[in-house]
Amino acid sequence: MNRTMLSRVANAIYWMSRYAERAENAARFVDVNLQLTLDRSVGLEPQWRPLIDVSGDLEAYEQRRDNFDRDTVLEFLTLDADNPNSILSSVAVARENARTVRETITAEMWEQINSLYHLMRRSTPADLDHLFFQRIKRSAMLFAAIADNSQSRGLAWSFGHLGRMIERADKTSRILDVKYYLLLPSAEDVGTNVDTIQWRALLHSTDALEMYRQQHGTIAPGRVAGFLMLDRAFPRSMAFCLDRAGRCLDDLATGDRRHATARLRRQHGRLQSELRYHTIDEIITGGLHEYIDSFQQRLNAIDDAVHDAFFRPINAEPTDAAGNPDAAPQLQA
Amino acid sequence: MACRGVVRSVGVPLFDYALPNAFDELIDERGRPRPSAQVLCRRIADLPREEFLRRQAAAERALFEAGITFNVYGQEQATERIIPFDVVPRIIEGAEWDRLEAGLVQRIRALNLFIEDVYHERRIFKAGVIPERFVELNQPTWAACRGVRPPGGVWCHISGIDLVRDRDGTFRVLEDNLRCPSGVSYVLESRRVLKQTFPRVFDELHVRSVDDYAERLLETLQSLTPNVIDRPRVVVMTPGIYNSAYFEHAYLAQQMGVPLVQGSDLIVDDGYVKMQTTSGLSRVDVIYRRIDDAFLDPRTFRPDSMLGVPGVMDVYRAGRVALANAPGTGIADNKVIYAFVPDMIRFYLDGQEPLIPNVPTYLCARDDDRQQVLDHLKELVVKPAHEAGGKGIVVGPHATDQQLAEVAEAIRNDPANWIAQPTLSLSTTPTICDGGLEPRHVDLRPYILMGADRTHVLPGGLTRVALRKGSLIVNSSQGGGTKDTWVVNGKSPGQSARSGGPP
Structure with a gap:
């Protein structure tokens, strides 16, 4: 197996994979709200603003939009090319990264991300219904499946998988955070029928409903949060993603970059251990939103450490072939 | 008239193909398919017109979906397009191809000897065969190449020589491309697509295979390694994703299974060229660079180049990395030197006569x-x-x-x-226009690989077609398209065994 890979290529594969996962999660994210609108009979007014709050794009949104109705929010999150986190933008970035590494990924991967991109380019605001988001989700899942089933377990697969797991951990935490925002205006709904419907929609959006039922039976808020955060067997839980990211690091951490690699392992190991040994009751007592916030920051630090350990260029020795000591090229970090 | 009767019985209607006032590659002057084109023409004539056009559309879609595109500058919306592709192949008879192949090998050998001579002894000037004033020896790019001895004495490793056919059917050389000729990826991919378009024709004919090109290219590149090691590290170097031929760079790297690098991935360290990898710096032995000489090394050539590798020319001159093609081949790649290639062949190759004539110049x-x-x-x-x-x-x-x-x-x-x-009357070949077949002018670019110990010519090559009626300009930048090129009734052993049937 090839044990070395261009840093630029590894970087592109990592981000290709993150953005494909990001697009998939954005589709899930929007879909959970669309699902809720179907249950209006129970007296719940669907809210669209929390989706913007949680994505961290409120400022950018308010600069160009003046209301939070369904169509405006959907268009912003899905087809807005000026929103760098819209599904269209994410797919475009994933594809652009794929285009720079076509010689490394498989032809099937390229054709899949290319066809997803063309699907997004063809779409108009009139297309944005539940089935549309299902299609996007499936298409992105197919990309991940092709990546898993057409590539040897070498560096390219490991960097892609690492990116996917880090992105997914972040996005599952954000989908959970939406719940926190949704509950804010109506704390009296806690434990009511409305509340159960919302948690159910949340499970649905992470394809977790069946697995949750098999594990826990009835829907109880604490157990749902615990399942999505701490379950070691469910593939979209934060703990699962951290475990799998760790396995990728086992395969990747070789070579000359020992210091940066050690720092990465330390940061990752600490976060992984917390998810492994915390209980959901401790987390809720300390504040779910605060916990998720800190989790996201530490995940960002792991992402920085990945960059240092694998992608950052190494400077040359200060002499060249002709023995000139001057002008050693300083590659940008 | 007897002649007309022959046309009716043997001829193929081919959707009312009108004979051109030029040599036609598939149809003879009496309107009958040439012997090597009979199977294909019969098959096309048997197809309902709608089915034939449906296959053309399917082939275009297959090329687009595989992303066989080139970049168009200055058009923000659709920056990627496929080069127009026509499913009716151009056919070259095997024995004729064998003569062409010998002529191409002869020509590239003479050009290579000329380049070696220009940068060293300059015998050809001293002998008075080419006046020295016609060669731009003092241009700075060429001055940097003087005295360099590339591995095996080979300079032009990957070349494309453009051929045209005149009114009487004689092939002539139009142009030598010794720098970074592109287009070979279209040859390989359009063949893959045509096997799906005309599977039965492939079954009946022995079309010489082009499938081993990547293998031959890798062999050629590995043969250049200056460093004594088991598996030399070969890379393809591209100016980047915005280059119009980026698809081809990525494609060739993928087909060979080697890294595709940009200048920023490479660094001169400890006297060698190395690449930035996830586990540190790693040595590179052979660079197939698809970037012009002028941008290769900002310390030697253009100081403003952001695409190159500072110091790479020093490593190259010290014999620690091979560059393909060797810097400096461009000195023999212009329309003035072209006029002297027949004289070069006689001078360097013991008085041999050129097997493929030039166009008078x-x-x-x-x-x-x-x-x-x-x-x-x-x-x-x-x-x-x-x-x-x-x-x-x-x-x-x-x-x-x-x-x-x-x-x-x-x-x-x-x-x-x-x-x-x-003014040449370029040959024509049947091409789909407005739902029918019309004659359009074509040229041919065969690809030649020259390694340290063997030379390989890809059977056929890229046929470029001028899609505008009457136009003689086939360049893709000026509205040209491409066709697959079949060399048939393969007499060459080894090739025919591989060319088998369709998948």
Whole structure:
């Protein structure tokens, strides 16, 4: 197996994979709200603003939009090319990264991300219904499946998988955070029928409903949060993603970059251990939103450490072939 | 008339194909398919027109979905397009191809010896075969290549030589491309697609296979390694994703299973070229660079180049990395030197006669030639000596008086920059136009690989077609398209065994 890979290529594969996962999660994210609108009979007014709050794009949104109705929010999150986190933008970035590494990924991967991109380019605001988001989700899942089933377990697969797991951990935490925002205006709904419907929609959006039922039976808020955060067997839980990211690091951490690699392992190991040994009751007592916030920051630090350990260029020795000591090229970090 | 009867019984209607006033690659002057084209023509004529057009559309879609595209500059919306592709292949008979192949090998050997000679002994000038003033020896790019000895004495490792066929069917060389000829990826991919378009025809004919090109290219590149090791590290170097040929760079790297690098991935360290990897710096032995000499090394050539690797030329001159093609091949790749290639063949190859003739060429730098050109501008094709891609060409018979006056002025001001050739009647081949088949002009670019110990010619090559009626300009930058090129009734052993049937 090839044990070395261009840093630029590894970087592109990592981000290709993150953005494909990001697009998939954005589709899930929007879909959970669309699902809720179907249950209006129970007296719940669907809210669209929390989706913007949680994505961290409120400022950018308010600069160009003046209301939070369904169509405006959907268009912003899905087809807005000026929103760098819209599904269209994410797919475009994933594809652009794929285009720079076509010689490394498989032809099937390229054709899949290319066809997803063309699907997004063809779409108009009139297309944005539940089935549309299902299609996007499936298409992105197919990309991940092709990546898993057409590539040897070498560096390219490991960097892609690492990116996917880090992105997914972040996005599952954000989908959970939406719940926190949704509950804010109506704390009296806690434990009511409305509340159960919302948690159910949340499970649905992470394809977790069946697995949750098999594990826990009835829907109880604490157990749902615990399942999505701490379950070691469910593939979209934060703990699962951290475990799998760790396995990728086992395969990747070789070579000359020992210091940066050690720092990465330390940061990752600490976060992984917390998810492994915390209980959901401790987390809720300390504040779910605060916990998720800190989790996201530490995940960002792991992402920085990945960059240092694998992608950052190494400077040359200060002499060249002709023995000139001057002008050693300083590659940008 | 007996002749007409023959046309009816043997001939194929081919959707009312109108015979051109030129040599046609598939149809003879009496309207019958040439022997090597009979199977194909019969198959096409058997297809309902709608089915035939459906296959054309399916082939275009297959190329687009595989992303066989080129980048178009300055158009933000659709920056990627496929080059127009026509499913009717151009066919070359096997024995004729064997003659061409020998001629191409002969020509590339002579050009390679010329380049080696120019940078060392300069025997050809001393012998008076080529006047030294016609070679731009003092241009800085070439000066940096003087005295360099690339591995095996090979300079032009990957070349494309453009051929045309004139009215009587004679193949002639139009142009030598010794720098970074592109297009071979279209040959390989359009073959893959055509096997799906005409599977039964492939079954019946022995079309010589092009499938081993990547293998031969890798062998050629590995044979250049200056470092004594088991598995030399070969890389393909691209200017980046915005280069119009980026698809091809990525494609060739993928087909060979080697890294595709950009300048920023490479660094000169400890006297070697190394690449930035996830586990540190790693040595590179052979660079197939698809970037011009001028951008290769900002310390030696253009200091403003952001695409190159500072110091790479020092490593190259020290013999620690191989570059393909070798820097400096461009000295033999212009329309003035072209005119002397037949003389080179006689000079370097013990008096051999050129197997493929040139197009007769007037050099305006010569007083006699210049007068001839100025007197007959309206009949000639005038070309700038140092441009590529069909730029600046004036076709006398189609030019306005004003254009002729302007080019005459340009020739008088800078005669050394101009050459002229008679207007050729390029051969045609049936091409899909408006739902039918019409004759369109074509040329042919075969690809030649020259390694340290063997030379390989890809059977066939890229057929470029001028899609506009009557146009002679086939360049993709000027509305040209491509076709697959079949070399059939494969007599060459080894090839036919591999060319088998469709998948």
